[in-house]
Structures are given as C-alpha cells and as structure tokens.
Amino acid sequence: MSENELFEKESELMIPFFKRLPVTFKRGKGCWLYDFNGKKYLDLIAGIACVSIGHSHPEFISRVYEQMRELMHVSNLFYTEPQIRLAEKLKEISGFDKFFFCNSGTEAVEAALKIARKVTGKKKFLALENSFHGRTMGALSITWKEKFRKPFEPLIQEVEFCKFNDVDDFLGRVNADICAVILEPIQGEAGVYEVSKEFMDAVFEEKERYGYLVIFDEVQTGFCRTGEWFAKDHFGCSPDIMTMAKAMASGFPIGGVAVTNEVANKIEISEHGSTFGGNPLACTASLATIEIMQKENLAENSRDMGGYFRKRLAELGFEARGKGLLIGFDVGDAKALVSKLLEKGVVANNTSDTTIRFAPPLVITKDEIDFAVDALEECL
Incomplete structure (x- = not known):
C-alpha cells in the first residue's frame, strides 16, 4: 500500500479524533x-x-520477545512473577510502598481519583489551571482547558481549579471539603511550566491542616524524563499517591499508581481492577526499560x-x-x-x-x- 493510499484509507476507516502530520x-x-x-x-x-x-533497543526487544514466547496474559485472577518483580523495582526507585498496574496514564489518574475518594470519604478535588490529566471522564474533569471539557459536560463533581503558582488563590480555595489536591510537578501539555517551591510548600503545609491527600501526576515527568527518576525528587516532597505511564515501558502500553502504606491500608479487595493491567508482557517491558535506564545512566x-x-x-x-x-x-x-x-x-x-x-x-x-x-x- 502506498503512502497516499494509507492517507485515503485513514480518512475512510478511522474516527477523526486525530489531525496527523x-x-x-x-x-x-x-x-x-x-x-x-x-x-x-x-x-x-x-x-x-x-x-x-530509544527505538528498537536490542536488549528491550530481546526481553519482551522472550516473555512473549513464555506468557503474555492470564489476568489478575492469578499471580505472575513479572508483576511482583516490577513492583519491587518501583518500590526501590520511587520510595512508595504499594502499586496498581493499568494500561495508560489516564487510567492511572482514574484509579488515583477513586482511591482518594475511598480513603478520605470526601468528594471534592482541587486541580490547577492549565492542567492536563487525560481524556476519560474522571481525568477530563480535573483537566483545565475548556475545549477538552465543554463537549462532554456534565463531568464528575466537585472540581475546583486554582490559579497556577498563585499561593493566595490556593489558600482561598482549600478547605476541609477537599478530598485531594492533584497536580503535575511540571505541566507538560500546558507548555512545560514548573510548579514553584513556594506553591508546593503551601500544598503540603495546608495538607496537615485539612487532611486532604496530595496526588502527583507524573505520567509525563516520570522515569528520568526530568533528570531524576521522578519530578517529585526535585522538590524533596512525598505525595500520598503518584500516577505514572508513558516512559514507564518505552512505548509499550502500561500505567501505574503508587501509594503509601497509609493509603493502601484503607483500600479493600474488588474496589478497582483491570483485565489487562499488569500483564506479564507489559510488566516485563517496564522492568526491562527501568533496568536499561539504570545500566545506561539515563537520568x-x-x-x-x-x-x-x-x-x-x-x-x-x-x-x-x-x-x-x-x-x-x-x-x-x-x-x-x-x-x-x-x-x-x-x-x-x-x-x-x-x-x-x-x-x-x-x-x-x-x-x-x-x-x-x-x-x-x-x-x-
């Protein structure tokens, strides 16, 4: 099939969500x-x-191929070794205690929102202006840009948006009704803007007063992208929940949620799940990626x-x-x-x-x- 034929077939066969180059x-x-x-x-x-x-890394290809030959998927009804080995590695590099695996960044955000509501018993989220957290209904609800949100309203309630890096605006909005504050340490889709230390300090200081959770969305900033394993490491602070995906398996679809033991101890069986999440193939791809990052000093x-x-x-x-x-x-x-x-x-x-x-x-x-x-x- 020629390239021009591909262009024509794409127009004929694909739902027009994307404007491609x-x-x-x-x-x-x-x-x-x-x-x-x-x-x-x-x-x-x-x-x-x-x-x-990088594309077509030989060690990555070899390890994924070997796992593909052995076992690709059995669901989370059973134990698999690659899932546990990946969780062990993530605990080592992230400092979090327990993990849940899904298939994408937006799925990770959805899980984080559900966990925060369950753990706190509260409903309201505080997000930042210019934020982008994904396109599913929950993740979209905490995404700021109106062009993404407007066609699909009503979205989940309650969500409020704080001006980016405006401590006074944050202090005027935060209260005892807040379930969680969710933020990207560096806003990627907004144009690569970093949360200030002053604003970050305020988020964690008020957390002690009001008892909300802090969620870091590290879907874009995780896994050495910013020069550390996670962008949180630049700030020296520890959120309660962290989402991850993208670079986690060098392009292979996987996402994850990391939580502290304090959060995990309030979660019960069957309150969330995923059919494909954490399958042996995806976990092997992620573990291979992380170990290659370590070996090649990619941070x-x-x-x-x-x-x-x-x-x-x-x-x-x-x-x-x-x-x-x-x-x-x-x-x-x-x-x-x-x-x-x-x-x-x-x-x-x-x-x-x-x-x-x-x-x-x-x-x-x-x-x-x-x-x-x-x-x-x-x-x-």
Missing part, C-alpha cells in the same frame, strides 16, 4: 525514525515522551543533554523552560515551525499555537542535539 513512519532506531521512502528524521517527541530508551544523560539543549536554544535567542529532557519554549507560529522542522528531518510537537515541546528519547547525544538546533536555525 503528513508522514508515515515505518521503522525507528535510537533517536531516529524512517518514513516509507527511507527518509531519516530525528525524533524529538519520542511518542509524546514515551520511547525513553544523568537526561540532566546533561537537557542542559546542553537549553544552552543551544539560548544561543538562538529562545528562553527554554523545563528540566532534563522535557523542554518548552515559545515562538511566533509553533504549528508552522513544526511543519518546517519536519521538512528538515526533525520531528517536533507544539502544545499550543505559540509553544514548542521537545521530549526526545533519553539516549540523545550532543551531535543529535546539534543537528536539531541547526535545523531549527535554518527554519527561523
């Missing part, structure tokens, strides 16, 4: 993607911050290459935000720039009309960053 990728290697015609592109999206260890590479990338962007006059290899910066026309970069062989992403986001594989090198910056300079 006009390219069909056939294979990938490391930080590079190749289209139908063999043209090479530097991948600065990584499947929206997912393909953490360190994320810090170093992220700093280098921001330095090179500054040389072009951009004020780049973010930590590690989660980078955002503003331009005049982000959509046009993404199209121009694609022509130059660089795959980028705009989160708004004016903001570009880079979230490349964590294995990216200085030479590859230089290639991207040179292409960007040619597009200006």
Whole structure:
C-alpha cells in the first residue's frame, strides 16, 4: 500500500479524533525514525515522551520477545512473577510502598481519583489551571482547558481549579471539603511550566491542616524524563499517591499508581481492577526499560543533554523552560515551525499555537542535539 493510499484509507476507516502530520513512519532506531521512502528524521517527541530508551533497543526487544514466547496474559485472577518483580523495582526507585498496574496514564489518574475518594470519604478535588490529566471522564474533569471539557459536560463533581503558582488563590480555595489536591510537578501539555517551591510548600503545609491527600501526576515527568527518576525528587516532597505511564515501558502500553502504606491500608479487595493491567508482557517491558535506564545512566544523560539543549536554544535567542529532557519554549507560529522542522528531518510537537515541546528519547547525544538546533536555525 502506498503512502497516499494509507492517507485515503485513514480518512475512510478511522474516527477523526486525530489531525496527523503528513508522514508515515515505518521503522525507528535510537533517536531516529524512517518514513516509507527511507527518509531519516530525528525524533524529538519520542511518542509524546514515551520511547525513553530509544527505538528498537536490542536488549528491550530481546526481553519482551522472550516473555512473549513464555506468557503474555492470564489476568489478575492469578499471580505472575513479572508483576511482583516490577513492583519491587518501583518500590526501590520511587520510595512508595504499594502499586496498581493499568494500561495508560489516564487510567492511572482514574484509579488515583477513586482511591482518594475511598480513603478520605470526601468528594471534592482541587486541580490547577492549565492542567492536563487525560481524556476519560474522571481525568477530563480535573483537566483545565475548556475545549477538552465543554463537549462532554456534565463531568464528575466537585472540581475546583486554582490559579497556577498563585499561593493566595490556593489558600482561598482549600478547605476541609477537599478530598485531594492533584497536580503535575511540571505541566507538560500546558507548555512545560514548573510548579514553584513556594506553591508546593503551601500544598503540603495546608495538607496537615485539612487532611486532604496530595496526588502527583507524573505520567509525563516520570522515569528520568526530568533528570531524576521522578519530578517529585526535585522538590524533596512525598505525595500520598503518584500516577505514572508513558516512559514507564518505552512505548509499550502500561500505567501505574503508587501509594503509601497509609493509603493502601484503607483500600479493600474488588474496589478497582483491570483485565489487562499488569500483564506479564507489559510488566516485563517496564522492568526491562527501568533496568536499561539504570545500566545506561539515563537520568544523568537526561540532566546533561537537557542542559546542553537549553544552552543551544539560548544561543538562538529562545528562553527554554523545563528540566532534563522535557523542554518548552515559545515562538511566533509553533504549528508552522513544526511543519518546517519536519521538512528538515526533525520531528517536533507544539502544545499550543505559540509553544514548542521537545521530549526526545533519553539516549540523545550532543551531535543529535546539534543537528536539531541547526535545523531549527535554518527554519527561523
């Protein structure tokens, strides 16, 4: 089937949820993607911050293949070793006590919301303006942007939104009715904006007063993306619940919820579940990803290459935000720039009309960053 035929078939057969860029990728290697015609592109999206260890990593492929030959799925009616081994590894790197596995970030958020309501006995959530937590009904309810929410209202109640990094606004909204405060330590879809230390301190100080839970949505920021295992590690604070997905298995579908023992002890059997969640194949993919990250020091590479990338962007006059290899910066026309970069062989992403986001594989090198910056300079 030719590429043009694929475009036509997509229009004929697929529900039109997505507006795609006009390219069909056939294979990938490391930080590079190749289209139908063999043209090479530097991948600065990584499947929206997912393909953490690079495309077609040989050890990852080998371990997933071996697990596929052995056992892929039996459901959570039974015990499986990969699930327990993954939980052990997550406890080691995250500091949380217990875990639940699902299939995506938005599923992880849904589970976190249910857990918070069950544990506290309260209903109301406080989220932040510009937040993005997913597109299912619960996750959408705590997502701020009206264009996502409006077509599907009424959503779950009660939800209130606080101005981003505005401590006074937060103090005016928080009260004893709050079930949980949910936030992204660095807002990715909003354009890569970091929660301030002052705001974060207020969230945890008021927690002691009002007894709500704190949920960190680390779906985009987890697993070395920001130069630490999780963005929470930059703040030195410990939420009660944390959601994760994306880079967790380098593109293989899996999500997870991490909780403290204090939270877990108030959860009962059959209050939540998943048919596919935590299946042996997904758990093996995640465990392989984490162990490769450790072996190849990808948290360190994320810090170093992220700093280098921001330095090179500054040389072009951009004020780049973010930590590690989660980078955002503003331009005049982000959509046009993404199209121009694609022509130059660089795959980028705009989160708004004016903001570009880079979230490349964590294995990216200085030479590859230089290639991207040179292409960007040619597009200006």
